[in-house]
Amino acid sequence: MLPDEILEVVAGPARYIGGEVNAVVKDPADVEMTFALCYPDVYEVGMSHLGSQILYHVINSRPEVQCERVYHPWIDAAALMREQGVPLGGLETGRPLHDFDIVGITLQYELTYTTILSLLELGGITLHAQQRRPSEPIVIGGGPCAYNPEPLADFFDAFVIGEGEEVVGEIIDLYLQQPARFRDAVARTDEERENFLRQLAQIKGVYVPGLYEVERTEEGLLCPRPASAEVPRTIRRRIVRDFENVPFPTTPVVPWVETVHDRAQLEIARGCTRGCRFCQAGIIYRPVREKSVATLRAQARQIIANSGFDEIALASLNCPDYSKIEELIDGLHADLGGQRVSVSLPSLRTDTFSVSLAEKIQQVRKSGLTLAPETASERLRDVINKNVSNQDLLAAVTAAFAAGWETIKLYFMIGLPGETDEDVVAIADLVQQVVEIGRQKLGRRRRHLQVNVSVACLIPKPHTPFQWRQQMPLEELRRRQQLLRSQLTSRHVSLSCHGTEGTMVETVLSRGDRSLGAIIEHVYRSGAMLEAWREHFSFDNWAQAFVTEGRDLLAEAGRPWHSSSPLPWEHIDIGVSVDFLRREAARAEEATATEDCRTGACQRCGLNDFMAPCPMIAGEGAATAAAQTARTEEYA
Amino acid sequence: MPDHQRPYLWVEFEKTAKMRHLSHLETARVFDRALRRAQIPVDYTAGYHPRAKISFAPPLPVGAEGRRELCEIDLAREAPPWDLGKALSKQLPPGLNLVSAQVLARGRRSPFANLSRAEYNISVDIVDASEEQLHSALEQFGEAEHVNIKRETKRQVRQIDIRPHTYELRPQHKDNKVYLYMNLGFGPENLVKPEEVISALTQMMGQGQLRVSRLVRLGMYEA
Secondary structure: OOHHHHHOOOOOOHHHHHOOOOOOOHHHHHHHHEEEEOOOOHHHOOOOOHHHHHHHHHHHHHOOEEEEEEOOOOHHHHHHHHOOOOOOOOOOOOOOHHHHHHEEEEEOEEEEHHHEEEEHOOOOOOOHHOOOOOOEEEEEEOHHHHHHOOOOOHOOOEEEEEEEHHHHHHHHHHHHHHHHHOOOOOOOOHHHHHHHHHHOOOOOOOOOHHHHHEEEEOOOOOOEOOOOOOOOEEEEEEEOHHHHHOOOOOOOOOOOOOOOOOOOEHHHHOOOOOOOOOOOOHOOOOOOOOOOHHHHHHHHHHHHHHHHEEEEEEEOOOOHHHOOOOHHHHHHHHHHHOOOOEOOOOOOOOOHHHHHHHHOOOOOOOOOOOEEEEEHHHHHHHHHHOOOHHHHHHHHHHHHHOEEEEEEEEEEOOOOOOOHHHHHHHHHHHHHHHHHHHHHHHHHHHHEEEEEEEEOOOOOOOOOOOOOOOOHHHHHHHHHHHHHHOOOOOOOOOEEOOOHHHHHHHHHHHHHOOOOOHHHHHHHOOOOOOOOOOOOOOHHHHHHHHOOOOOHHHHHOOOOOOOOOOOOOOOOOOOHHHHHHHHHHHHHHHOOOOOOOOOOOOOOOOOOHHHHOOOOOHHHHHHHHHHHHHHHHOOO | OOOOOOOOOEEEEEEEEEHHOOOHHHHHHHHHHHHHHHOOOOEOOOOOOOEEEEOOOOOOOOEEEEEEEEEEEEEEEOHHHHHHHHHHHHHOOOOOOEEEEEEEEOOOOOOHHHEEEEEEEEEEEEEEEOHHHHHHHHHHHHHOOOOEEEEEOOEEEEEEEEEHEEEEEEEEEEEEEEEEEEEEEOOOOOOOOOHHHHHHHHHHOOOOOEEEEEEEEEEEEEO
């Protein structure tokens, strides 16, 4: 909550005022503990993040805890706040960030790291965890980037590894069990703070980096080792077993301003068994768990009644894989169609079943259709284990044009292992075939035909089979983008390529070690923030920061690591074994695909040992798999 | 029921407190969602992107308050037995406060078409000038036959005489603050924007500046 003088001069003031429908504001007399839930980007982005909405609901369902949302202000407001000394605070009560008991920050994307530092400083919190005064909040990170927390280790007191719904309650319990003297913060001593952090490290899934020392490996990487016998050697990922009954917000906060995903969200499943080798989410959210249709319909009805949204998006890594997807969509239409509420699917696979689903789903409102073939080369699809074919894609777009779509979006990746110029040109050929089909199928409406092609660069991510791989050189990625651009000449096609320089920075940050903390801070000190917005990203800042530390960014991005030596994230045990990743890396080398364990045999990824039994093996999965097989045959 | 016979809900509301920071579009979305929560049977447009048929009076600038803003909501069927105003009011956030709501039979013209006057109360800061200078500027404005200003539209810059459609302009003093009450043309032929009067007054003051600290639209009506 900003003062009027700032609100009256900044862009989009309504994002700073709070007080939205369903925002939770408690009577201070009932509150024993305060928890800030921060998203290191602007409101419109942060409010679209389902994970934060879930945690907001989980924490606020404890009557004695006030959870508030905190977002980074846009550039104009941030400058005025710094100038006038207005601290960043929560949207619920305006409490300054430095005055919270716990500050949780979600780690979604490497290019938000400098924004995290900006957010901490705007909130009046000391950047370095080791230098924080005992009274300052306990700063905890979580989310996908916490699976390699090392680059951010200097700035966080702790990280949560895995799903947050249960562990956040354990952290709150531990805090509330502390003596009043500790909770009062003002009188807290350094020793008491350290003592609390040691207790925090005993909670399963919590990593307290300050209790670990780093050792330099032969390859020069810094790998954490416990500094004493009382802290665990590995931190095991938290996984919610009872997904059916996991708390889910049916009173979502309804933003005043238009957000990036301006709709209600309904999480139908977690995890994916497809096993695409570039995809970190496909590994770190295992195993697959689904909610029942009855639960989902009840939740959807409540969400719409409580929020008034005109659209509800189904959320999961791959919605068409949900075993009763058609029954679910029919049910949601029956329940909500009368109120003109539309249902949407965010991401689709590349097959005709997906298109028929998309057709079914868009009875109320029709939007664009997005398909993700990833590459146009069948050989490279076997390298990345994306088990679809060009024929599947062409059949899917034929069905889509026949069903009336005029705009289609296609996702591709370049920079794949073993990729040749022919493979890049093949993308252009495939897109051209899509255009031809569109022109034929649309007939007189063909001037409306639009094929939007989005091309990302592969980024080797921790805990994937590509985690040991180097990035392709910057110049080479640029040349390939240029090659593709020169081949895509149709006026029906628009091409957008991800920034190659951002790709390089993401690569070094995602696979980096603790030594990157100094570099991130250096970049932040040179004025960087909101770098997830392309116009605020400066590669020169990063390159220069590496030089200042006597290092070379591009050289580090281009370094492969030996698959038998330790990596900086090896203490993070996500339940999928390194052996499985090595096997998959070897199969990628041979361009051999691996079966989906939902329909085929168990691939021994390690999860069955980790959470024994893995639900895919223990029954639920078997039933799911049968339904899936039946359906795949039906549409074959 | 054919479209032209369907009833509509005619709403007057206040836009104040925090809600003054909402843009026109944002305000419309708040209504759309409140109507759905209140389960009011709103009529929708046909086609691929059905939208609730709601129209509002011309926008207020972001940051300004409205005491009697107007909104018209088409209903899909005869007014249901419950009190629509009460149901909607319960779902609107504090700051968007219902002043009145009534279900009306569809006439042939939209009630918005006849709005030709708007009243404002504007609190102003006098920067680098005295209150006497403001008063003499007000006097000069009142006595002038023509007050020409430049109005930029998308295509051109036009010379406009705002004097004939400035129906009332007088200062008020309250708690050491200076307010300007204005009654201005609001129709397509006689439109005068309050900021145009402010800038004309600033010029007439000869020095310094007149700055709007809070703009309040008191209402719009048919003259």
